[in-house]
Amino acid sequence: MxxxxxxxxxxxxxxxxxxxxxxxxxxxxxxxxxxxxxxxxxxxxxxxxxxxxxxxxxxxxxxxxxxxxxxxxxxxxxxxxxxxxxxxxxxxxxxxxxxxxxxxxxxxxxxxxxxxxxxxxxxxxxxxxxxxxxxxxxxxxxxxxxxxxxxxxxxxxxxxxxxxxxxxxxxxVMQDSAMFFAQHAIAPAGLAHQKDFILATLHRAENTDDPGRLSSIIDALNEAHHDIAPVVLPLHPRTAGMIELHGLKLDMHVINPVGYLQMVWLLQRSSLVVTDSGGVQKEAFFFAKPCVTVRDQTEWEELVTCGANVLAGAERETIVRMIRANLGNVVRDDAQLYxxxxxxxxxxxxxxxx
CATH class of the missing domain: 3.40.50.2000 (Glycogen Phosphorylase B;)
Structure with a gap:
């Protein structure tokens, strides 16, 4: 075959x-x-x-x-x-x-x-x-x-x-990968001692191509970084270009894109995930982290149903409120959803x- x-x-x-x-x-x-x-x-x-x-x-x-x-x-x-x-x-x-x-x-x-x-x-x-x-x-x-x-x-x-x-x-198959590579996680440069942080990713066209949504999400992450917990953002190249184009300010811990093993390390040690990625929503769940999704819909409806993930859209106030409300939530996979x-x-x- x-x-x-x-x-x-x-x-x-x-x-x-x-x-x-x-x-x-x-x-x-x-x-x-x-x-x-x-x-x-x-x-x-x-x-x-x-x-x-x-x-x-x-x-x-x-x-x-x-x-x-x-x-x-x-x-x-x-x-x-x-x-x-x-x-x-x-x-x-x-x-x-x-x-x-x-x-x-x-x-x-x-x-x-x-x-x-x-x-x-x-x-x-x-x-x-x-x-x-x-x-x-x-x-x-x-x-x-x-x-x-x-x-x-x-x-x-x-x-x-x-x-x-x-x-x-x-x-x-993403759960297979997460379970297999969890033991091989690698700390990104300069972050070996970082803990109790919010991990953020941002790359979806619906957010990056809309200046209003992009600005609002960045403002929410900046606010969270100062008022709730440190935010670590591995910055996607395309997102970086749009941020520069619109003159937006990133006031958080920005790092270069990371490999999968570094991403696993960040997921393992984060306290909460903020993302617009379909894959990262699941990865957060695999590592028992609450997730705030900055989109209006998700393919992974079962994560919302079980309370592991919340949809926050792109409004700054809503995102910040959802981060506060979900930080520290306990995530369990008793039903083996995946x-x-x-x-x-x-x-x-x-x-x-x-």
Whole structure:
């Protein structure tokens, strides 16, 4: 069983690190890894392959920059060429990036079965590029690996059973990664003795491309840093550019983007997480940290339902109030919402028997 795996962005490197390990240890499977180049900064890409021991990609497409349409189109052309050369039995894609959609479209046009890891997630906000990508990818996928029961229910509600797609709730591969790499966490430079801090991440286009939302979120983090607890912000390159463009002031502990092992260290030692990242919302939960999400919707509804995560939008006052209210909350995973760290083995086993 020959699999072409397409990845391109930070969260996908982390997910693929564990699934690729499971594939490598399965005699019936072989894997060809394609890196589109969507994340091209050294701290956002190469460092993950080094730290997570992911096999070096067989193809480096080097595609980044431009509009969503330009990027997706260029990726589609190059991925189609790879599929034609490799003739895989299956194309494996992750999440909701432009790389994911391009790979799914290319494989679909060539009649190659697609397996989608993290299928069925919905924020119900079609203004988000990620929502468009995940819905379209699900529509052309033959195998839908769902991370939660909610995701599986979404697909059933959308009629995927009638289409004959295979839908499996395998759990979340991110929990597999978090459990495995927790023991290998590394302190970012200068932070070895930092404790009792708020960890913040900020990169979603809905926030960074809206000057009003971006300014309000930054103001809230600045206020929290001075009045509640120190805020540590690993600054995404794109966010840094928008902050500079709009002349905003960061009055908190700003550090460069970190590798996954440093991010795990920050999560382990933080007291609360503020984020607009889908992946970081879950990672906060995996490490039993309360989370304040600076978005209006989330794909991870079960985290809100169980009280581990709250949606604060982008209003400064609301964000600050939510930080105060949730700092010190106890987070528990009694129901094993994400499968308890068994997802990768289930995915590899299913692929081997397709």
């Amino acid at each position: 020959k699999i072409v795996t397409v990845i391109g962005a930070r969260p996908q490197f982390i997910k693929a690190s564990m699934v690729s390990k499971a594939i490598l240890h399965h005699d019936a499977l072989s894997e060809v890894i394609v890196h589109t180049g969507q994340h091209f900064d050294a701290n956002m890409s190469a460092i993950f392959f080094e730290q997570l021991c992911i096999p070096r990609p067989d193809y480096q497409l080097g595609i980044h920059g431009g509009t969503h349409g330009q990027m997706t189109g260029r990726m589609l052309i190059e991925i189609e060429t790879v599929i034609q050369q490799e003739k895989p039995d299956c194309v494996l894609v992750y999440g909701d990036t432009n790389s994911t959609l391009a790979a799914a479209l290319a494989a679909s046009k060539l009649n190659v079965p697609i397996a989608h890891v993290e299928a069925g997630l919905r924020s119900f906000n079609m203004c988000m590029p990620e929502e468009v990508n995940r819905i379209l990818t699900d529509q052309v996928s033959e195998v839908l690996f769902c991370p939660t029961q909610t995701a599986l229910s979404n697909l059933k509600n959308e009629g995927f059973e009638r289409r004959g797609a295979t839908m499996l709730n395998v759990g979340d 499968g308890g760290g068994q997802a990768c083995g289930k995915i590899a086993e299913y692929l081997a028997n397709m």
